[in-house]
Amino acid sequence: QVQLQESGPGLVKPSQTLTLTCTVSGGSIHSGDFYWSWIRQRPGKDLEWIAYIHYSGMTYFNPSLKSRVAISVDTSKSQFSLKLNSMTAADTAVYYCARNRIIDHSHWFDPWGQGTLVTVSS
């Protein structure tokens, strides 16, 4: 079965750029049926969808973060990545990668990676 695993730094300094990578195993990132998302959960806050990417390179972003976010896919490594620039304390969160399934305009996330805590602090 498909598994996702996030990797990246646990600590980022203010103003720096966060780079996270999600490795997909047990299934193909090439599948046309799926998209690949980043979602975060800030302490005491709601889950927030950040962006998704299709293996073809098609992307979609949350407008609230779009100006600071880049997302990419490396099909040769079965990985997709998130870059979030100009990090502040407000970006401290657990970051999840997840597989997006879309059927009849309904999107849902399954499975999710285990999540990685990113703290922004000097």
Added chain:
Amino acid sequence: DIQMTQSPSSVSVSVGDRVTITCRASQGISNHLAWYQQKPGKAPKLLIFAASSLQSGVPSRFSGSGSGTDFTLTISSLQPEDFASYFCQQSERFPLTFGGGTKVEIK
């Protein structure tokens, strides 16, 4: 953005109880709603998609209903492993948004 409001924010229940969680959308979302379960320190797990379709492997005591703006997640007979937080998520419009969660606690 479409706002998703869950109620209650927390509920204290006993094993065997029937639990109903409500999710209200700020505008109509047809049946474009999913439900997730999250245990402390773990990633969310998909329970229900398209408002009422049970994800494979999820026990049949979980069910979802609703359309438009009002949705419910029902656990027919709460089991010890069901104590967790539950979130709804809409996909009618971008950005995809989640509810604030409902924590199901032991009475």
